[in-house]
Amino acid sequence: xxxxxxxxxxxxxxxxxxxxxxxxxxxxxxxxxxxxxxxxxxxxxxxxxxxxxxxxxxxxxxxxxxxxxxxxxxxxxxxxxxxxxxxxxxxxxxxxxxxxxxxxxxxxxxxxxxxxxxxxxxxxxxxxxxxxxxxxxxxxxxxxxxxxxxxxxxxxxxxxxxxxxxxxxxxxxxxxxxxxxxxxxxxxxxxxxxxxxxxxxxxxxxxxxxxxxxxxxxxxxxxxxxxxxxxxxxxxxxxxxxxxxxxxxxxxxxxxxxxxxxxxxxxxx
Amino acid sequence: xxxxxxxxxxxxxxxxxxxxxxxxxxxxxxxxxxxxxxxxxxxxxxxxxxxxxxxxxxxxxxxxxxxxxxxxxxxxxxxxxxxxxxxxxxxxxxxxxxxxxxxxxxxxxxxxxxxxxxxxxxxxxxxxxxxxxxxxxxxxxxxxxxxxxxxxxxxxxxxxxxxxxxxxxxxxxxxxxxxxxxxxxxxxxxxxxxxxxxxxxxxxxxxxxxxxxxxxxxxxxxxxxxxxxxxxxxxxxxxxxxxxxxxxxxxxxxxxxxxxxxxxxxxxxxxxxxxxxxxxxxxxxxxxxxxxxxxxxxxxxxxxxxxxxxxxxxxxxxxxxxxxxxxxxxxxxxxxxxxxxxxxxxxxxxxxxxxxxxxxxxxxxxxxxxxxxxxxxxxxxxxxxxxxxxxxxx
Numbered sequence: 001x002x003x004x005x006x007x008x009x010x011x012x013x014x015x016x017x018x019x020x021x022x023x024x025x026x027x028x029x030x031x032x033x034x035x036x037x038x039x040x041x042x043x044x045x046x047x048x049x050x051x052x053x054x055x056x057x058x059x060x061x062x063x064x065x066x067x068x069x070x071x072x073x074x075x076x077x078x079x080x081x082x083x084x085x086x087x088x089x090x091x092x093x094x095x096x097x098x099x100x101x102x103x104x105x106x107x108x109x110x111x112x113x114x115x116x117x118x119x120x121x122x123x124x125x126x127x128x129x130x131x132x133x134x135x136x137x138x139x140x141x142x143x144x145x146x147x148x149x150x151x152x153x154x155x156x157x158x159x160x161x162x163x164x165x166x167x168x169x170x171x172x173x174x175x176x177x178x179x180x181x182x183x184x185x186x187x188x189x190x191x192x193x194x195x196x197x198x199x200x201x202x203x204x205x206x207x208x209x210x211x212x213x214x215x216x217x218x219x220x221x222x223x224x225x226x227x228x229x230x231x232x233x234x235x236x237x238x239x240x241x242x243x244x245x246x247x248x249x250x251x252x253x254x255x256x257x258x259x260x261x262x263x264x265x266x267x268x269x
Numbered sequence: 270x271x272x273x274x275x276x277x278x279x280x281x282x283x284x285x286x287x288x289x290x291x292x293x294x295x296x297x298x299x300x301x302x303x304x305x306x307x308x309x310x311x312x313x314x315x316x317x318x319x320x321x322x323x324x325x326x327x328x329x330x331x332x333x334x335x336x337x338x339x340x341x342x343x344x345x346x347x348x349x350x351x352x353x354x355x356x357x358x359x360x361x362x363x364x365x366x367x368x369x370x371x372x373x374x375x376x377x378x379x380x381x382x383x384x385x386x387x388x389x390x391x392x393x394x395x396x397x398x399x400x401x402x403x404x405x406x407x408x409x410x411x412x413x414x415x416x417x418x419x420x421x422x423x424x425x426x427x428x429x430x431x432x433x434x435x436x437x438x439x440x441x442x443x444x445x446x447x448x449x450x451x452x453x454x455x456x457x458x459x460x461x462x463x464x465x466x467x468x469x470x471x472x473x474x475x476x477x478x479x480x481x482x483x484x485x486x487x488x489x490x491x492x493x494x495x496x497x498x499x500x501x502x503x504x505x506x507x508x509x510x511x512x513x514x515x516x517x518x519x520x521x522x523x524x525x526x527x528x529x530x531x532x533x534x535x536x537x538x539x540x541x542x543x544x545x546x547x548x549x550x551x552x553x554x555x556x557x558x559x560x561x562x563x564x565x566x567x568x569x570x571x572x573x574x575x576x577x578x579x580x581x582x583x584x585x586x587x588x589x590x591x592x593x594x595x596x597x598x599x600x601x602x603x604x605x606x607x608x609x610x611x612x613x614x615x616x617x618x619x620x621x622x623x624x625x626x627x628x629x630x631x632x633x634x635x636x637x638x639x640x641x642x643x644x645x646x647x648x649x650x651x652x653x654x655x656x657x658x659x660x661x662x663x
Contacts, residue, residue: 025292027348027351028347028348028351028352028656032355034355095347134339134343135339138338138339138340139340139345140340140342141338141339142339142340142343142344143340144340144363145340145343145344145363145365146344147411148346148363148375148404148407149362149363159644194343216306217346218334218342218343218346219343219346219347231509237531243306244307244350245346245347245350246346246351246354248391249350249354250305250350250354262296
């Protein structure tokens with residue numbers, strides 16, 4: 001099957017523009033980029049996709065063995081780059097997809113021009129002197145949360161998330177799949193996301209990297225963003241005033257501004 | 270006072286008592302208002318009681334997310350908050366609040382995000398419902414679903430195990446005899462079918478090959494299948510003639526508490542100085558076909574009555590001296606009665622496929638099964654069992 005179908009790839013912007021690939025994080029799908037991606041579609045070839053199991057991806061593409069590690073998801077990204085023949089790629093990854101992008105970059109550095117990591121964390125679990133922000137039992141608690149919520153969703157098929165009749169412009173292309181994932185896949189993906197230790201990979205990243213760090217991010221605290229900046233040679237970090245884990249939703253303008261200079265500047269700019 | 274005036278007084282009293290403030294503070298659900306970032310700006314008495322904190326400890330000091338379990342916080346940040354920002358509304362999100370004494374309160378949360386005329390997020394309003402009982406019930410439901418799934422898996426695995434026990438997966442290797450067999454269960458193969466075959470020795474150079482079909486499916490049919498298969502073995506060691514074995518099977522099945530009947534084709538194969546000598550008998554079963562040279566395949570074994578129906582059946586036997594290159598093909602009616610829409614696979618198609626595959630037992634069996642499955646578009650509605658026995662060319 002085509003990667004474009006498997007991962008629900010959508011492409012916009014000029015065909016000869018520099019490719020800019022946006023990867024959503026754990027929890028939702030490519031619609032997370034709805035306020036940010038269009039700002040780059042004038043001069044970039046903007047590529048959006050859904051991680052396998054999320055949004056409009058093809059569930060049959062999920063392979064419990066391949067997707068038991070983040071490398072499997074990184075290989076999915078590379079599959080998309082190969083199929084669309086994308087080179088000189090600006091890769092924007094949110095949350096776990098920042099690490100997925102790092103793994104893809106380490107595997108095929110020649111394909112990448114720049115990495116933007118929004119709220120990255122190479123490891124969520126505390127480890128001796130490293131503070132990831134969570135204990136292992138917190139992750140089990142998360143799996144419980146997922147289970148409680150998917151139970152209601154799958155059993156009753158009731159839309160847990162309503163579209164807003166007052167803002168019809170939001171409704172049309174946003175299907176009820178937003179923030180939904182097959183429960184079994186979501187559980188495995190939560191494990192892979194939150195129990196992976198990607199710290200050793202960071203030093204191997206050679207592409208110019210920008211870390212976008214929010215104030216007060218529960219999932220990826222400032223110290224973790226700083227760790228990523230320190231670990232990736234030559235990377236830099238911009239701290240946003242935006243709070244929370246999803247600045248591309250809560251403060252899109254600030255996020256766009258922080259990214260623009262970096263992605264439009266020269267190599268290593 | 271009249272009944273009417275008493276009722277009217279109670280109505281007015283309730284109306285006055287439950288003014289908007291009381292309605293907000295003492296509503297049977299928790300109400301909260303937060304900034305778009307989640308800092309609590311207002312909450313009602315019901316919520317404060319649940320949490321065990323005073324307004325002064327909550328308002329302006331903590332965010333809604335601070336009151337969640339760590340796992341709930343991740344869920345909040347990765348699912349709930351993005352969904353709220355995209356849709357301006359979320360419904361029935363299951364979370365656990367952590368009370369001031371550390372105990373958890375399972376809740377369901379509905380929230381709306383209010384925007385001003387310019388579309389800027391202004392305030393988030395939450396209604397929080399105590400879902401303790403509901404969560405317990407849902408957990409029971411989930412456990413029951415898991416139990417049902419694992420029970421189903423056990424049943425499937427049992428069916429597969431039984432299937433393997435009832436059908437010899439590979440026939441034994443017999444010196445100077447070429448034997449091959451195949452079995453394809455109907456549908457998804459998860460139900461034990463009634464077809465069986467067996468090839469076993471009853472002496473030195475003395476073998477019995479049997480194929481049969483118990484009517485019906487499922488555990489009940491499987492019990493009869495097992496009974497038939499083992500009874501054949503027991504009878505065959507003390508009765509040389511296929512017809513005596515068939516009579517014995519008939520008697521055993523009649524005495525067994527079942528309405529099920531079965532069909533059987535049985536071959537006794539003896540090796541002597543001149544090669545193999547076969548004696549065949551059938552009970553209600555398609556006659557085995559003798560494939561010899563380039564001749565048309567020839568049914569042999571007669572047409573005895575069904576097993577397990579009649580009190581005193583009489584079976585006939587056919588004897589054949591097998592020559593090098595000869596093949597005997599035994600099959601169940603899943604082959605000839607294979608269906609595609611209203612079309613039957615039928616004898617002619619079987620004879621045609623035999624024609625091109627006379628060289629070895631394995632080749633013949635494989636070709637027949639493939640052809641029948643192709644005909645049915647790979648979805649067999651009935652079990653298919655095929656057994657071929659041949660005398661190799663020197």
